[in-house]
Amino acid sequence: MSPEGIVSRRPRRVQEALLGYLLLVPALLVFGVFVFYPFLRNFKLALYQTPPFPGLPSHYVGLHQVGEVLTSSNFLQSLLTTILFVVMVVPAGLLLGLFLAVAAHRHLRGIAVYRIIFSSTVVSSVAVAALVFGTLMNPVVGFLPWLGINPHPPILENTTWALPAVAVMATWQFLGLSFIIMSAGLSSIPEEVLEAAKVDGATSWSAFWRVTVPLLSPTLFFGVVVATIYAFQTFGQIDILIGSQNAAYEHVNVLIYNVYTTLQINGNPGRAAVLSIALFLLTLTLTLLQLRFLERRVSYGI
Amino acid sequence: MAVRYLLLTVGALIVLLPLYLTVVNSLLPEPALAHQPPYLYPPHPQWVDYSTAWAGGSLSIYLRNSAVQTAIIVVGQLVTSILAAYSFAFLRFPFRRTLFVVFLSTLMIPFEVTLITNLDTITSLGWYNSFAGLTVPFLASGFGTFLLRQAFLQIPRDLREAAALDGYGHWRFMTRVAVPLARPSVAALAVFSFLGAWNQYLWPLVVTGNNNAVRTVQIGLKLLVGNNVSSVDVTLAGTVIAVAPLLLLLVVFQKQLVRSLTAGAVK
Numbered sequence: 001m002s003p004e005g006i007v008s009r010r011p012r013r014v015q016e017a018l019l020g021y022l023l024l025v026p027a028l029l030v031f032g033v034f035v036f037y038p039f040l041r042n043f044k045l046a047l048y049q050t051p052p053f054p055g056l057p058s059h060y061v062g063l064h065q066v067g068e069v070l071t072s073s074n075f076l077q078s079l080l081t082t083i084l085f086v087v088m089v090v091p092a093g094l095l096l097g098l099f100l101a102v103a104a105h106r107h108l109r110g111i112a113v114y115r116i117i118f119s120s121t122v123v124s125s126v127a128v129a130a131l132v133f134g135t136l137m138n139p140v141v142g143f144l145p146w147l148g149i150n151p152h153p154p155i156l157e158n159t160t161w162a163l164p165a166v167a168v169m170a171t172w173q174f175l176g177l178s179f180i181i182m183s184a185g186l187s188s189i190p191e192e193v194l195e196a197a198k199v200d201g202a203t204s205w206s207a208f209w210r211v212t213v214p215l216l217s218p219t220l221f222f223g224v225v226v227a228t229i230y231a232f233q234t235f236g237q238i239d240i241l242i243g244s245q246n247a248a249y250e251h252v253n254v255l256i257y258n259v260y261t262t263l264q265i266n267g268n269p270g271r272a273a274v275l276s277i278a279l280f281l282l283t284l285t286l287t288l289l290q291l292r293f294l295e296r297r298v299s300y301g302i
Numbered sequence: 303m304a305v306r307y308l309l310l311t312v313g314a315l316i317v318l319l320p321l322y323l324t325v326v327n328s329l330l331p332e333p334a335l336a337h338q339p340p341y342l343y344p345p346h347p348q349w350v351d352y353s354t355a356w357a358g359g360s361l362s363i364y365l366r367n368s369a370v371q372t373a374i375i376v377v378g379q380l381v382t383s384i385l386a387a388y389s390f391a392f393l394r395f396p397f398r399r400t401l402f403v404v405f406l407s408t409l410m411i412p413f414e415v416t417l418i419t420n421l422d423t424i425t426s427l428g429w430y431n432s433f434a435g436l437t438v439p440f441l442a443s444g445f446g447t448f449l450l451r452q453a454f455l456q457i458p459r460d461l462r463e464a465a466a467l468d469g470y471g472h473w474r475f476m477t478r479v480a481v482p483l484a485r486p487s488v489a490a491l492a493v494f495s496f497l498g499a500w501n502q503y504l505w506p507l508v509v510t511g512n513n514n515a516v517r518t519v520q521i522g523l524k525l526l527v528g529n530n531v532s533s534v535d536v537t538l539a540g541t542v543i544a545v546a547p548l549l550l551l552l553v554v555f556q557k558q559l560v561r562s563l564t565a566g567a568v569k
Contacts (some may be wrong), residue, residue, distance in 0.1 A: 004402065014396060016393050016395065017395035017396065018395075019389075019393060019472060020389045020393035020395035020398065020532065021389075021395060023385040023386060023388060023389035023393070024385070024389050024401060025379070025440035026382045026385060026386075026399075026441075026442065027382040027383070027385070027386045027405070027443075027447065028404075029442075030382065030438070030440075030441050030442035031405070031408050031442055031444075033439075034420055034423070034438070034439035034440075035408050035411055035416055035417065035425065036408075036411075037417070037419065037423075038415065038416035038417075038419030038420050038423070039411050039415055039416055041419045042415045042416070042418060042419060045418060045419070052363070059387075064484075083304050085374060095305070099313075101311055102311050102315050102517070103310055105305070106306065108306065108310075111310075114310045114313075114314055115318055115556075116315055116552065116553060117314045117318060117550065118313065118314065119559075119560070120317065120549065120552060121317065122552070122559070122563070123495075123497060123501075123545070123548035123549060123551065123552045124321075124543070124548075125500065125501035125503070125520055125545070126501060126503040126520065126547060127503060127519075127520040127523040127524055127541075127543055127544065128523070128545045129520075129539050131324075131523055131526075131537060131538065131541045132311060132320045132321060132323075132324045132538075132541060133320060133524075135323075135324065135327060135534060135537075135538060136320060138324060138534070140335075141327070141335040141534050143323065168549075172317075172320065175317060177563060179312070179562050180559075180563050180564060181563065181564060183564075184560065184564035186439075193560070200560045222538075229412075232410070232412075233413070234505050235503065236503035236504065236507075238379070238501075239507070239524070240523075242525050258372075258413055259414050259417070260504065261560070262510075263417070263418055263508075267548050272418055273415075273418055273526075276414040276415045276417065276418070277413055277415060279412070280411075280412055280414065283412060288538065289471075
């Protein structure tokens with residue numbers, strides 16, 4: 001290597017580094033302004049109490065507001081509602097998705113059509129799903145009376161049944177994604193393994209539980225994480241179907257909906273910030289717990 | 303064998319039922335809606351509901367707005383992700399690994415904690431009720447960068463070296479070699495971004511003002527519920543119009559969609 005070769009390498013390395021940073025600038029700019037700065041400022045907002053009338057400055061109350069919000073009955077009920085909702089949606093959504101994925105995991109003629117149908121709910125937007133189910137559950141034009149379901153007050157204003165109704169809708173909407181995830185997981189299991197199990201005398205049923213499910217555990221684990229985050233983010237359906245003026249509002253007031261109403265309708269960003277941090281910590285904790293607890297039970301490879 | 307098909311068909315019917323009933327209802331004349339037992343197919347389809355929803359419900363405007371908003375976001379995410387992924391995959395610089403972790407960390411920060419400040423930022427920039435306000439916060443994607451970096455890393459080193467010998471600078475290599483080779487992942491990202499942007503609800507809700515300037519189809523649908531309380535059939539026609547483009551997308555781009563959604567599921 002000639003001396004010229006070595007000397008000309010150093011500026012090139014600097015040039016490469018500069019280019020490297022330059023290419024990151026657009027994304028970092030967006031992240032800096034719209035992700036990291038708001039994230040940090042949110043903590044600051046939580047420490048300031050919003051004045052009752054706009055125009056007055058908000059004053060620093062420190063952790064007092066945090067404590068006050070976290071012990072309020074509004075927050076605790078919101079928390080309970082959120083947990084109930086997650087418990088209703090996550091297992092049902094994953095199990096149904098798994099069932100559909102197993103049913104469609106065959107080399108049958110026309111199976112592609114079934115696969116598209118099963119994944120179709122993944123493109124349904126919040127508004128579409130809400131309107132579709134809103135109509136189905138409407139007491140006058142809906143289909144529930146035909147099935148003999150006639151609660152008083154009507155299901156979407158019913159303090160007991162409004163939340164399960166929204167859960168049914170959210171589960172349906174999640175089915176498409178659940179099916180896609182489970183199908184991908186099933187596809188990654190080599191055929192030979194199942195063949196070997198059958199040769200060893202396993203029946204279909206026990207082959208499923210003893211071989212397929214454990215091999216599917218990374219996918220199931222991924223599915224649980226995705227489903228949980230999805231359930232925590234369910235907002236639009238509640239806003240369209242029920243809304244904050246509804247009698248059943250308190251019983252469907254999941255945390256994220258609470259953040260929205262506290263901010264936009266009550267005009268209280270300080271309180272909303274606390275609620276949003278609580279939601280964030282809840283999601284983060286659950287995800288980390290799942291990562292530690294479930295990953296230990298996941299069996300990778302063969 | 304027949305049992306299999308039966309099971310599959312039952313499953314398909316259950317999944318499709320809500321949408322099917324919606325289409326049926328959208329084609330019924332208004333008095334027939336409350337008929338018990340409910341109609342399972344429209345005896346005299348009323349296609350006029352669709353033109354009412356389109357014109358009277360301003361759906362054409364909302365669809366246009368959604369199209370503009372989605373196009374901006376998709377292009378933005380593709381560009382920023384390609385640039386950043388290229389940097390992470392092919393260039394060397396100090397703190398590269400740290401910066402990548404920074405990119406990934408954005409996936410952990412959920413929307414609700416940035417909402418309040420973003421609303422303030424957008425308002426103080428004067429972007430309230432504008433396409434800028436709707437789209438700029440979403441022009442970058444940590445997930446997109448991750449996905450494309452993965453794809454770029456799979457390009458063989460020899461190819462890079464051969465291109466360098468042929469005098470290919472970074473720009474040429476990126477546009478003529480790397481991106482075309484990563485086309486499946488780029489397409490997957492495009493579909494994924496499209497879906498996310500089109501279906502956004504909370505952010506357009508808070509950033510859109512009281513007129514149709516930038517109102518997207520999701521918010522427009524919510525308004526249909528408020529305005530046409532009695533014309534359920536028109537509302538439902540609007541709903542079908544709103545979801546039809548996406549269903550088409552699914553049928554055509556199913557492979558790409560599946561690829562992007564399962565990026566983390568299969569080891």
